[in-house]
Amino acid sequence: MPVSMIYPEFEIIRKEDRCIHCRLCERQCANEVHRFDKEHGRMLADEAKCVDCHRCVALCPTRALKIVKSDHTFRPNANWGEETIHDIYRQADSGGVLLAAMGTPKPYPVYWDKILVNASQVTNPPIDPLREPMETRTFLGKKPHQVHRGPDGRLKNELSPGLSLDTPILFSAMSYGSISLNAHKALAKAAEKLGICYNTGEGGLHEDLYQYGSNTIVQVASGRFGVHKQYLNTGAAIEIKMGQGAKPGIGGHLPGAKIAGDISKTRMIPQGADSISPAPHHDIYSIEDLRQLVYSLKEATGYQKPILVKVAAVHNIAAIASGIARSGADIIAIDGFRGGTGAAPARIRDNIGIPIELALAAVDQRLREEGIRGDVSIVAGGSIRESSDVVKAIALGADAVYIGTAALLALGCHLCRSCHAGKCNWGIATQQPDLVKRLDPEEGAGRLVNLVTAWTREIKEMMGGMGINSVEALRGNRMMLRGIGLSDRELSILGIKHAGE
Amino acid sequence: MKKEGQIRIPSGCALSGIFSKNGTPVAGDKIVTSIAVMHDRSNGLGGGFAGYGIYPEFQDCFALHIFYETSAARQSCEEFLDQHFEIVNLSKIPTKKVAGVIDEPQIWRYFALPLPHKLAASQLDEKEYVARCVIKVNSEISGSYIFSSGKNMGVFKAVGYPEDVGEFYRLEEYEGYCWTAHGRYPTNTPGWWGGAHPFSLLDYSIVHNGEISSYDANRRWVEMFGYRCTLQTDTEVITYIFDYLLRRQGLTLEEAAHVVAAPFWSTIARQLPEDREAYTYLRNVFSSLLVTGPFSILFGFEGGLMALNDRLKLRSMVAAEKGDLFYVASEECAIRAVEPELDRLWAPRGGEPVIVRLNKKKEGAEKLCQCQ
Numbered sequence: 010m011p012v013s014m015i016y017p018e019f020e021i022i023r024k025e026d027r028c029i030h031c032r033l034c035e036r037q038c039a040n041e042v043h044r045f046d047k048e049h050g051r052m053l054a055d056e057a058k059c060v061d062c063h064r065c066v067a068l069c070p071t072r073a074l075k076i077v078k079s080d081h082t083f084r085p086n087a088n089w090g091e092e093t094i095h096d097i098y099r100q101a102d103s104g105g106v107l108l109a110a111m112g113t114p115k116p117y118p119v120y121w122d123k124i125l126v127n128a129s130q131v132t133n134p135p136i137d138p139l140r141e142p143m144e145t146r147t148f149l150g151k152k153p154h155q156v157h158r159g160p161d162g163r164l165k166n167e168l169s170p171g172l173s174l175d176t177p178i179l180f181s182a183m184s185y186g187s188i189s190l191n192a193h194k195a196l197a198k199a200a201e202k203l204g205i206c207y208n209t210g211e212g213g214l215h216e217d218l219y220q221y222g223s224n225t226i227v228q229v230a231s232g233r234f235g236v237h238k239q240y241l242n243t244g245a246a247i248e249i250k251m252g253q254g255a256k257p258g259i260g261g262h263l264p265g266a267k268i269a270g271d272i273s274k275t276r277m278i279p280q281g282a283d284s285i286s287p288a289p290h291h292d293i294y295s296i297e298d299l300r301q302l303v304y305s306l307k308e309a310t311g312y313q314k315p316i317l318v319k320v321a322a323v324h325n326i327a328a329i330a331s332g333i334a335r336s337g338a339d340i341i342a343i344d345g346f347r348g349g350t351g352a353a354p355a356r357i358r359d360n361i362g363i364p365i366e367l368a369l370a371a372v373d374q375r376l377r378e379e380g381i382r383g384d385v386s387i388v389a390g391g392s393i394r395e396s397s398d399v400v401k402a403i404a405l406g407a408d409a410v411y412i413g414t415a416a417l418l419a420l421g422c423h424l425c426r427s428c429h430a431g432k433c434n435w436g437i438a439t440q441q442p443d444l445v446k447r448l449d450p451e452e453g454a455g456r457l458v459n460l461v462t463a464w465t466r467e468i469k470e471m472m473g474g475m476g477i478n479s480v481e482a483l484r485g486n487r488m489m490l491r492g493i494g495l496s497d498r499e500l501s502i503l504g505i506k507h508a509g510e
Numbered sequence: 511m512k513k514e515g516q517i518r519i520p521s522g523c524a525l526s527g528i529f530s531k532n533g534t535p536v537a538g539d540k541i542v543t544s545i546a547v548m549h550d551r552s553n554g555l556g557g558g559f560a561g562y563g564i565y566p567e568f569q570d571c572f573a574l575h576i577f578y579e580t581s582a583a584r585q586s587c588e589e590f591l592d593q594h595f596e597i598v599n600l601s602k603i604p605t606k607k608v609a610g611v612i613d614e615p616q617i618w619r620y621f622a623l624p625l626p627h628k629l630a631a632s633q634l635d636e637k638e639y640v641a642r643c644v645i646k647v648n649s650e651i652s653g654s655y656i657f658s659s660g661k662n663m664g665v666f667k668a669v670g671y672p673e674d675v676g677e678f679y680r681l682e683e684y685e686g687y688c689w690t691a692h693g694r695y696p697t698n699t700p701g702w703w704g705g706a707h708p709f710s711l712l713d714y715s716i717v718h719n720g721e722i723s724s725y726d727a728n729r730r731w732v733e734m735f736g737y738r739c740t741l742q743t744d745t746e747v748i749t750y751i752f753d754y755l756l757r758r759q760g761l762t763l764e765e766a767a768h769v770v771a772a773p774f775w776s777t778i779a780r781q782l783p784e785d786r787e788a789y790t791y792l793r794n795v796f797s798s799l800l801v802t803g804p805f806s807i808l809f810g811f812e813g814g815l816m817a818l819n820d821r822l823k824l825r826s827m828v829a830a831e832k833g834d835l836f837y838v839a840s841e842e843c844a845i846r847a848v849e850p851e852l853d854r855l856w857a858p859r860g861g862e863p864v865i866v867r868l869n870k871k872k873e874g875a876e877k878l879c880q881c882q
Contacts, residue, residue, distance in 0.1 A: 132520040132697060133721035133803050134824055141822060142774045148794045156759050156795065163784070164765070166791050380734045383798075475723050476804075478822065479772070481797035482724030488518070489726065 014098045016081045017056035027073035028052055034065035034074060039432040039444055062425035064434035096355070109355035110428035110438070112255060112347045112392055112414060119347070120366035120499070121398045125508055127489040128474035136478050138469040144479040145465055147177040147409050149246075149386040150315045150339045169339060171315050171386075172226075172246055174409060175204030176465040177480055178399060180457075181344075181390050181411030182228050182250065182319070184210030186263045186272045186284065187351035187428065188417075189445040190217070192437045195420060195453030197221035202454065203461050206245060208411075211235075211261050211286060213275040219243050226317065229306065231260045232286030234276040238309060246340070247306050248317040249299070251290070254348030254391035257321030257362045260286030262352045267431055267440045300336040307337070315339035322346060322368030322391060323361075327375035334376055334385045342411060343368050345391025349414040351438055352429035365391040366405065370503045373406025373485060382406075382485075396467035405503065406485045419460040420453045514696075514705030518742040522695035523707070523719035524551030524672070525827075526839040527808045528848070529815045530687045531869045534834070535563065538681030540848050541689035546673035547847040548693060548840060554610065556694030556706035557675035558667025560715035560810050561686035565662045571598050571621035572640050572712075575658035575665060576647075577703055578616040583653030590651060594643050595622035603666075603679065610674035615703055619664075637712050637757060642736065644711060649738040655704040660713030661812065667692075667706035675706075687868060688815050690808045692717035709745040711753050713812040718745040719840055720805030720825050731798035744805065751799050752809055761792075763809075763816055767863035769796040771821045808838060814867035823860030830855040836866045 021042065030052060035043040040058045043065060045051075059076065066074045083091055096107055129135040136143070150171020157165045180196050193215065196207040201224045208226040213235015218225070227244030229236050241247055252258065263284035273280040293299050303316050318333045319342035320326070326343065333341050345365025350358065369389045376382040389402045390411030402410050418424065421435040428438035436448030468480075477483050491508040492500045500507055526544040530536050538561060545557070565573050574591070578584040591597060599621040605614065624639050632639050644656045658665035663686075666679040672693040692707040708715040722728070722744045729739045729747050735758065737750040748770070755766040769792050773781075778789045793800070804824030809816040817838045819827050830837040830845045831854045837845040842855065858864045 129723065129803075132522065133723060136822070142776060144775055146775055148797065152795050152797075156761065158760075164788055164791060166787060168791065168794060171794075377730055377734050382731075382734060476721075477723045477802045479800055479802060481793075481800050482727050482802040484727055484798060485730045486724060486727035487730070489723075 013057070015057075015095050016079065017059065018079060019056055019059050019061050019076050020079045021054040021056055021059060022075045022077055023052060023054065024073045025051065027071040029071055029073075031070060033068055033070065037064050037068050037434060039434050039439070039441065060425040060427040060430075061423075062427070062434050063423045107355040108352055108429050109358050109426060110350060110352055111424060111426045112349045113359045114426070115359050117347065117364065119392075120364055120495075120503065121394070121401055123493050123495050124366070124401050124503070124505065125491045125493055126397065126400055126404070126471055126475070127491070129476040133476045135476055136473040138466075138473045141473075141478060143469040143473055145176040145468060147174045147480060148172070149174065149388070149408055151385065152383040154383070169315065170313055171339060172206060174206065176461060176468070177403060177407075177409035178461055178464065179205055179226070179388065179409060179411050180207035180416050181413040182208035182210040182226075182248065183351070183413055183417075184212030184228075184261065184263070185215055185275055186212040186267055186440070187261075188438050189436055189440060189448060190215055190271065191445050191448040191450045192417075192420060192453065193218060194450035195448065195457060196416065197224065198450060198454035199457035199461070200224040202458050205461070208248060209244070211250060212263070212272065212284075213277065214240055214243060215271060215275050230286050231288070231290040232284065234278060234284060234286070237277075241306065241310050241314070244314065246315045246317055247310065248319050248342065249290075249302060249306070249338075250319045251293070251299070252319070252321035252323075252344070253350060254321045254344030254346050254362055254365070255350035255358045256353040257323050257346070257357070259288050259354070259357060262286075264352075264429075264431070269440060272440060296332040296336060299333065299338075303337040317342050317388070319344060322363045322365055324363060326363065326368045327371040330372040331375055331379055331381070334379075334381045338385060340386045340388060341372070342388040342390060343372060344411070345369075345389070348391030349417075365389050365402075367499075367502050369402060369407055370405050374504055377485075396464035397471065399464060400468055400471045400483070401490060403480065403483050404486050404489045406487075408484060415460065416457055419456045420448060513702050514743070515741045518725070519696045519705070520721040521556070521697065521743075522551065523717075524548035524693040524840045524844070525691065525717045525719050525806065525808055526844045527690040527717075527810075527815055527817065527837065528688070529836040529866050530834060531836060531866060532834040533563070533687045533868050535685035535687060536689060538676065538684040538686070538689065541691045542673055542676030542681055544839065544844045544848045545676075545691035545693055547844045549671060549673070551695060551840060552671055552693030553695045554671045555669055555696045556667070556692070557670055557672030558665060558692050558706045558708050558717070559672070559676060559679070559681060560658075560663065560665045560690045560708040560710060560717070561681070561684050562663045562688035562713075562810060562812065563686040564664055564684045565621070568599060568621040569662040571623055572659055572661055573664050574620040574622055574656055575603065576618045576620070577655045577657060578618065579653035579702075581616070583651065584616060584618065587647055587651050587654035590643075590647060591620060591622065594625060594628055595620070596625055597622050604683070605678050606680050608670070608674050608678045611668050611670040611678040614668065614678075641712055641753070645736065645738050649740050657704060658710050658715075660710065660715070663713055663715070663810070663812070665708050665710045665715055667708065668703050669706060688810055690715065690717045690810050690815070705741055705743065707743075707745050708810070709741070709743065709749045711749050712757070714749055714753055714756075715810040716745050716749045716752070716807055718748060718805055718807045720744060720807075720820065721803060722748075722801050722805055723803030724801050727798055728801060748801065748805070748807060751801070755796070755799065756811075763814070763865055764863060765792060767816065767818050767861075768792055769799050770801045771818055771861035771863075772800050773861060774821065806840065814865060817858060817864040819858060819860045819862075821861035828855060828857050829864050834869070838864070
């Protein structure tokens with residue numbers, strides 16, 4: 010056996026005086042970290058396999074377990090960090106591209122944390138959401154440039170089909186295959202209950218979930234997995250996925266091991282075949298091609314569905330968004346580079362794209378400068394972590410936000426970033442039946458409803474503090490924001506003033 | 511210190527309006543008497559008036575009232591005006607020295623008509639042509655500020671208490687069917703007269719009391735359509751919103767009021783199906799023009815006046831009637847000061863517009879509507 014040059018990242022601390030040898034940890038760990046040493050009558054752990062997902066810690070009946078970061082160290086080196094050294098060992102071992110999951114863990118600036126929100130004092134009153142109406146209903150879609158009247162003088166309703174959301178939050182695209190059917194069920198049920206939408210991702214839609222169609226955004230990605238007429242017509246909206254914040258420039262990946270049973274049927278591909286989406290849509294090599302796909306999908310659905318175009322936030326995002334706004338799309342979804350993924354090459358995830366805050370601000374401003382902000386709604390995603398991020402995103406110019414990682418956390422995800430391994434102990438990013446059944450869709454839906462309800466309450470509190478009683482008056486209201494510790498350049502891109510100004 | 515326009519200055523205010531439904535001229539000193547009662551609602555940093563029907567002799571011309579900081583500014587502005595308008599008459603606006611009003615700029619008035627060939631070449635209608643010229647001067651010609659640009663109406667404003675401003679402009683010498691007045695309580699020194707109210711574009715004028723919380727959402731939306739919010743005041747952006755909705759989108763006043771002070775969704779849900787559809791449509795299409803936060807406004811236009819509160823009624827406003835005269839003010843005392851005995855006095859509900867119009871066609875005045 011070759012020498013492993015990588016010392017385990019975590020240590021499993023087991024308090025022997027508490028451990029009752031019930032072996033629950035052993036049964037719960039799909040990574041096979043724990044085992045019982047019959048000879049010595051005690052539990053042992055292979056820490057090299059541990060991903061720090063906390064399943065054993067959370068379920069241990071005597072709280073005998075905890076996981077700590079190992080203090081084992083290389084000789085400290087500011088240039089060659091431990092992770093860099095480990096990655097080199099891994100690639101020297103395997104010759105492969107490093108895979109990673111979830112959003113980048115690198116310490117890039119999080120602009121949400123450098124933006125502060127306003128509140129009313131004296132010159133105008135804050136509004137108390139417990140005592141006054143506070144509205145979060147949001148419509149997504151194209152607005153007509155000019156209103157017209159019928160012969161009777163009444164206004165003609167010329168709105169294009171759109172989405173109506175009770176609160177400006179949607180669950181972002183996570184495919185059936187990358188996550189389990191139970192996770193999808195939980196998202197669908199929660200979306201229905203909350204009056205919002207979830208997104209199928211690129212893996213098609215399981216037949217059991219067609220009943221949630223009016224709360225479903227169906228995705229069409231470059232692999233076109235699971236796309237057929239009934240699928241398109243079942244959704245409330247259709248999203249063309251051009252790119253994803255975590256991996257701009259490449260398509261989705263799902264290893265053949267996860268393509269089993271219903272997943273193969275739903276995706277309409279053979280069992281065990283790797284599901285690798287092409288980097289581009291092979292019918293979209295330019296903006297005019299996008300327009301053709303937008304209208305093909307509208308034709309296929311009788312012009313009854315709004316079309317979203319989802320793009321990764323990249324350097325030239327403002328111009329790209331401007332092109333999309335003129336393509337016939339109704340909604341642009343922008344995904345920032347800190348966004349999550351079920352599997353992506355680590356180097357791409359950690360280095361490609363730009364933060365959502367800057368991309369969103371640039372896009373909103375550009376569309377206004379061009380006078381076409383009303384032609385599209387903007388949905389911002391790519392690491393929206395809490396309700397104040399939502400408030401800041403809307404004040405920067407978003408109509409609504411996508412949340413993915415936050416939704417998975419609500420379902421029990423512990424951000425161990427091992428989704429690509431397919432052994433999610435929480436039943437989310439796995440297709441192993443014994444693991445999937447750990448996630449109860451009803452309970453999961455309840456937790457998602459709680460999360461979004463709690464955020465909505467917090468959003469209302471913050472809006473009320475600003476003296477705003479409807480979310481549309483917050484949208485693009487950048488005067489409600491101030492930067493803290495930002496350079497002039499950053500402030501100018503964000504279109505906000507510094508605190509104290 | 512920064513001037514108004516370079517920073518955003520919140521203000522509290524007093525406002526008052528008088529409207530003669532049968533068109534009988536009302537002298538300007540009456541509105542001055544009314545607003546003067548609410549002295550304590552202003553702090554001497556801004557006062558102003560708008561009068562309608564005051565220039566019958568030039569009723570077909572756009573009356574441009576302009577502040578100039580320097581003679582050089584006047585020269586460049588007049589050069590611009592000469593290129594775009596036929597100037598029928600020009601003069602300094604007559605004023606009187608008043609102790610409370612100091613540092614006045616040069617204040618000029620032009621009765622102007624768009625040059626026909628320029629207007630034709632622009633492919634715009636007359637009002638849009640004038641509006642664009644006004645916005646251009648105000649955003650591009652430094653030291654010049656057109657603060658009134660309607661036909662047969664005029665705005666008079668200054669830094670000072672409103673009663674002093676009225677005396678300064680000799681308002682007792684004007685007569686009109688409609689007057690609105692404003693006393694301002696800004697939290698900063700505005701630095702110049704352009705920041706005083708009313709704010710006006712074409713025949714629309716607004717006096718406003720409040721500090722809207724939707725300001726930047728509204729501003730950034732209307733600026734898509736060629737407006738430039740150079741003063742950063744609520745009044746300015748609300749004027750542009752009404753101009754956009756009424757003149758450019760062709761909404762009725764009631765519809766525009768229901769965009770700006772949109773009914774709550776819960777209210778809309780209780781309405782008859784066709785109204786529900788119309789209100790839902792308006793809220794959806796013009797969602798970025800919803801104005802939140804406290805406001806009471808008087809919106810003057812050719813032949814009419816609208817009073818409107820925010821949908822929670824976070825600012826005081828009372829209305830009253832005596833015969834054919836309609837009164838509206840921040841406080842009842844301002845109405846009683848000029849009309850002690852009233853036929854009717856009421857507090858309009860939040861978000862419900864009160865609209866009055868001239869009730870008979872006045873000779874020479876066009877497009878006057880029947881009173882409802």
